[in-house]
Amino acid sequence: MKKFTFAGLAGTIAVTASLLSGTAASAEGTLKCEAGETYIMNVMVSSHPYWVPVYQGFKQAAAAFGCETVFSGTPDYDITKQIASFEQDMVKSPAGILVHPMQADPFIEPINRAIDGGIQVSTFAADSPNSNRASYITSDNLAEAKFAADEIVKQIGDSAEYAVLENPGQSNHDLRVTALLSYMEENYPNMKLVGRQATNQDSNAAYRATASIVQANPNLGAIWIPEAGSAEGAVAAILEAKADVLIMHADVTPATLEQIKAGNIHMALNPNQGMQGFMGFMAIFMAAHSDVFDPFNDYKVSGYNPMRIPYMDNGFAVITKDNADSFDLNAYMEGRDPK
CATH class of the missing domain: 3.40.50.2300 (Response regulator)
Known part of the structure; x- marks a missing residue:
């Protein structure tokens, strides 16, 4: 049996690192938005208070990378109107759209068309699982x-x-x-x-x-x-x-x-709405910047986005009389820009 030594292991690692250094993806200095790079969050019943902390989390993550954000959707509980708003968002050519699809199947074609056009799409809180969306972020x-x-x-x-x-x-x-x-x-x-x-x-x-x-x-x-x-x-x-x-x-x-x-x-x-928005942005941003990542799989030959995340659990909180004050939306929004 060949004798194993830590020195030999270290040498092997060094050689391997040297061989890979010329081909591995490098993320140094790349995880930031270009000027005007925009990400959109699209919802139905846009006046519902549920979206407020979600969009705040979305904006907080975007700000960390120097990205622009837009809140979009329809004020109505109407699948046709939400799809129309989604298609209007596509015309603006954003880098990505985080969408809460009112219904799953009607959104398959619009989501796939957006991705084919170079716009990355992820879903949150509700899904369109048979579409080509990059990720799904929700509570369990x-x-x-x-x-x-x-x-x-x-x-x-x-x-x-x-x-x-x-x-x-x-x-x-x-x-x-x-x-x-x-x-x-x-x-x-x-x-x-x-x-x-x-x-x-x-x-x-x-x-x-x-x-x-x-x-x-x-x-x-x-x-x-x-x-x-x-x-x-x-x-x-x-x-x-x-x-x-x-x-x-x-x-x-x-x-x-x-x-x-x-x-x-x-x-x-x-x-956890803020986490839902924050991680929703991270998922869609990374899908749009997937070139910084070179995973050990077949994405280059199969052609899929290597930053696909089939499911991410943002967790949920139990609200009772004892902790209700922590969920006061007006208190949360004091000093924050709602737009």
Whole structure:
């Protein structure tokens, strides 16, 4: 057997480094934007407060690299209008677009067309997985649903009645509901689902649906809601009915935060929005600057972007009455440029 020595290993490493030095990618001085290099964040329902911390994180990351940013999208909950806004963004020839696709499949062709035109695209919070998007940044919706189910059972027992509101068609909201239902069926078979209504982020629709569910099910113990808009209407209906129903929802708005502080909503599971925007920018920026990276794989012959990140978990926070002040959007935005 050949004798092994550390000196021999060091020599091998030195030779290898010498051989590679002429071919390896060098990132020195390259990770910065050129003058005017711009990245766009595109959303639907652009006035929703959820986007505010996300865009702040997006801008903070961009500033570190000397890049320009634009907030874009449509004020409407309308897939056709969001795609139109995305296409308008493409005309501006940005280096990249971070998009929250309202629906997955309608965005496949626009995303692929943008990438074919030299614009890198990543998704956040909701995905278009069959597109060629470079990355997907989100909280773990399965983990959120599991946490919600376990907390509901912890609070009201494992042989109680519960209901869900939902927003069919938006991938992250769908998963938050279907995963909770599956987890309940598998782990808490004595829990009884007595109401399931589509409210589509409409607080008025949620008010009507919740009032109907509560009236029909006087033993209702809890309700899970995959977003905050519907939670605003649900809590109003439950308070009006003077019903003892535990409310949990995902995301947060200033209105639901006040209800958490008042003890009317048990808790909210909120994606780490600032991290979502910050890492969203990093993913799209690196996809646009992938030439600085030479990984040990077949990207040169297969032709794919070596900076593809199939999934990145930005984590989620549990908002309760005890820590609600940390999620005050007005306090967070003091002294910050909203644009």
